[in-house]
Amino acid sequence: MRALPRLALAALTAAATVAVVSATADAAADPAPITVLTSDFEDGTVQGWAGRSAETLAPSTAVAHGGTNSLLVSGRTATWQGPSLDVFGTFEKGTAYTISVWVRMASGSDNARLSVERHTAGVASYDQVVGNTAVTSGAWVNLTGRYTLAADVDLLRVYVETASTTESFHIDDVTAAYVPALPVQTDIPSVKDVVTEFPVGAAITGAETVTEHGRLLTKHFDSVTPGNALKWDATEPTENTFTYTQADPLMAFAKANGLAVRGHTLVWHNQTPSWVFTGADGQPMTATAENKTLLLGRLENHIRNVAAHYGTDIGVWDVVNEVIDESQPDGMRRSTWYNVTGLDYIRTAFRVAREVAPHAKLYINDYNTNVPAKRDFLFTLIQQLKAEGVPIDGVGHQMHININWPSLVDTESMLTKFMPLNIDQQITEMDVSIYTSNSETFPTPPADRLLKQAYVYRDMFALFRRYSSEITSVTLWGLADDNTWLDTFPVTRKDAPLLFDTRLQAKQAYWGVADPTKIETSASPSPSVSASVSPSTSTSTGTGSCAVTYRVTGSWPGGFQGDVKVANTGGVALGSWKLAWQFTGGQQVSQLWGGAVTQSGAAVTVTNATWNGSLPAGGSTSLGFLGSWTGSNPVPAAFTLNGTTCTVL
Structure with a gap:
């Protein structure tokens, strides 16, 4: 296998039973994950963690990701030595678990890895959940990956190791959770x-x-x-x-x-x-x-x-x-x-x-x-x-x-x-x-x-x-x-x-x-520009009328994701478009897809991308963005398309 085209990079494929995940694609929203383990070390113990060899594990108050305690791993003499936790009675075969651990070097820097050791009939195998990830002593770094046990085992342990040095490091706020599986759709071809x-x-x-x-x-x-x-x-x-x-x-x-x-x-x-x-x-x-x-x-x-x-x-x-x-x-x-x-x-x-x-x-x-x-x-x-x-x-x-x-x-x-x-x-x-x-x-x-x-x-x-x-x-x-x-x-x-x-x-x-x-109806042309789906266009710069749907699709402290759908409800096709609105709560767009964005103060202007500039009569297109907010995140009250005020749906 190989990389994305036009990227001059080389890497190995993902490990045999893992995949890093953080979000779903276009299915319905996931239910709340079910957490099966948590280690925060706030009780001043190692909470069941053990070294893989002769290294020392001990609670530490020197640094902490959350609360006041973390787990310090010291006395390492090999890179593979690190903290390990028995999950044999916790993880079930066939369930996909998202494992998260925060890591911080005690000094210096290295690459950290999150892995699973499993034994079947006494034979050891090792699955990498998260590959080499840069970690320093200056900040906490999160290793998050997805792991599915696919074989019968008689030993199963999660562990953290480093790639190059034997320096001491801390871990904190370890969790493992899963989302209940949906049944496979049987009513589709x-x-x-x-x-x-x-x-x-x-x-x-x-x-x-x-x-x-x-x-x-x-x-x-x-x-x-x-x-x-x-x-x-x-x-x-x-x-x-x-x-x-x-x-x-x-x-x-x-x-x-x-x-x-x-x-x-x-x-x-x-x-x-x-x-x-x-x-x-x-x-x-x-x-x-x-x-x-x-x-x-x-x-x-x-x-x-x-x-x-x-x-x-x-x-x-x-x-x-x-x-x-x-x-x-x-x-x-x-x-x-x-x-x-x-x-x-x-x-x-x-x-x-x-x-x-x-x-x-x-x-x-x-x-x-x-x-x-x-x-x-x-x-x-x-x-x-x-x-x-x-x-x-x-x-x-x-x-x-x-x-x-x-x-x-x-x-x-x-x-x-x-x-x-x-x-x-x-x-x-x-x-x-x-x-x-x-x-x-x-x-x-x-x-x-x-x-x-x-x-x-x-x-x-x-x-x-x-x-x-x-x-x-x-x-x-x-x-x-x-x-x-x-x-x-x-x-x-x-x-x-x-x-x-x-x-x-x-x-x-x-x-x-x-x-x-x-496939969902859209006026956006096929990215392969097939002649059969290229929409009609004109050089018109005006619009008879338009309608906009604005919604916040995700929100977190200090940030949010938005989605905007703009429809040409007039009778004249557009060869290009420019959508504008005002953010009255001080929101700032940090990244946008589906167009090119400029922002001056509260005023946001988005112009079409090369692939979605043609907007036929009765057609629509969508764009999305990431933004920041403080205090409140009010929805814009008005939108204009090519200078004409749109209906807000």
């Missing part, structure tokens, strides 16, 4: 029954195989991809010691429910243990003949073991993943694989995979294949390797995209580019972020973003179905918004990139795939 041109799949962790998640998965999807469980760090963490504790339960679930499996991935530059790239001399490998022989030997041994372990249970393998870097003169990623072996690691991987799994379709998988330079390099590489007899059966297009990018034209060009190679094509890791830049963040996904997302899913799936003779499957990178890697990448914020929300209810995006006629 199954995606797999609507999209019949090719199988539709989802990437899964153990959390997607239990309770309502498992029911949602089997209702809507034909196939699954183990998101992390088949990667090198999960299957061969130390040399020639193979373990399938993460993947085997997923495979058993798939087999029991008649789901096909895509194997992901045999070779990648990420999530590969450091020993793989360590030479016989104990040093990092360089480009020598000895290192090349050793590295290719390790690669062959790995594939022969992992692919053979699952035999015919896996019908498609992503053999190599993300080998193209269009910034290089030859287009090849300068990974250790390439630096030591050149193209031979790709040749070896496909050759061995064919020998071990002759039944399987073998894929080369990459992201941003809609970018012309990248797809051209990938095309040339596949063309060369196939001419050499390398058994490449297909190309995988990850399709990690957002509501504004890429265009349908670029996506179609991506598909047509590879047609002359006479290989299969699959969409392997699709999700549609509601964000268009790293600087954006929303407390809840705005309605206009979710609507645009529905249009993207509608148009992309329509395109894929037109090319069903080329595309042999489409896989979404996740099941629902409660467990998506985009919550922590490229920055930590709640994203909503999938078809179902955090409570597993169908979103507008689902209807974009299942039945586009049921």
Whole structure:
């Protein structure tokens, strides 16, 4: 898998059973969470917390997040040492818990992590709930993440550790809570029954195989991809010691429910243990003949073991993943694989995979294949390797995209580019972020973003179905918004990139795939600018009449979120619009989506965005914003659209 397009960042996928969450998508409001544990240390005890080794835990009044006490962890001699709490009798299998802990260094700085240790039949596994988060001695930092226990265990503990140093740190105000699950909707069409041109799949962790998640998965999807469980760090963490504790339960679930499996991935530059790239001399490998022989030997041994372990249970393998870097003169990623072996690691991987799994379709998988330079390099590489007899059966297009990018034209060009190679094509890791830049963040996904997302899913799936003779499957990178890697990448914020929300209810995006006629009516054009949905426009700057609906959708001390819907109730279409109002309570807009905002004192002016400037007669559009307030937060009394006073609904 890979990042959002056009973001030059690299990161690993989320841990096997976790996803960071803070808000729902577009379902009804959640009920109040049920809290199952609280540790505030105000009674002057450690409240059941213990060290993971010989470190010291003690109540402290030096600093506190709330009240006067916190828990100090000192005497650490390793980064993994830290405070740990037994939750074996507290957490239930299949329930998604939101765990929150406040952390502060006693001195200096480090990155803190929140994790869970679990044992099954004495075998230990570790799930990361919140990854590296910068923590200093100057302020408290909150680690909040979502965890679902997906396996039977005989030990379960929550713990905090650091990444680099063994300095002392404090924790405080620890909570764990859950929202009662909603049943899966059974009265809506199954995606797999609507999209019949090719199988539709989802990437899964153990959390997607239990309770309502498992029911949602089997209702809507034909196939699954183990998101992390088949990667090198999960299957061969130390040399020639193979373990399938993460993947085997997923495979058993798939087999029991008649789901096909895509194997992901045999070779990648990420999530590969450091020993793989360590030479016989104990040093990092360089480009020598000895290192090349050793590295290719390790690669062959790995594939022969992992692919053979699952035999015919896996019908498609992503053999190599993300080998193209269009910034290089030859287009090849300068990974250790390439630096030591050149193209031979790709040749070896496909050759061995064919020998071990002759039944399987073998894929080369990459992201941003809609970018012309990248797809051209990938095309040339596949063309060369196939001419050499390398058994490449297909190309995988990850399709990690957002509501504004890429265009349908670029996506179609991506598909047509590879047609002359006479290989299969699959969409392997699709999700549609509601964000268009790293600087954006929303407390809840705005309605206009979710609507645009529905249009993207509608148009992309329509395109894929037109090319069903080329595309042999489409896989979404996740099941629902409660467990998506985009919550922590490229920055930590709640994203909503999938078809179902955090409570597993169908979103507008689902209807974009299942039945586009049921997408909410809006005059906003499709973000892909399909000719069929582009509204009529004119150069008129006036309006016959207008109506505005203003509502506060969320409020907290000192801040709030607002939503404004503006309707053109006149008889003349607008080619652009400007909405204005006065804040009489001193409120200030800090961030706005769906337009561009300026504020001078009490006067707020919003002009249209590029995608929603056309407002036809009888049409409407929505915008949302974050604001601050003190004392009171009165609703504006009047609004004007292009200078004309509107009716306030």
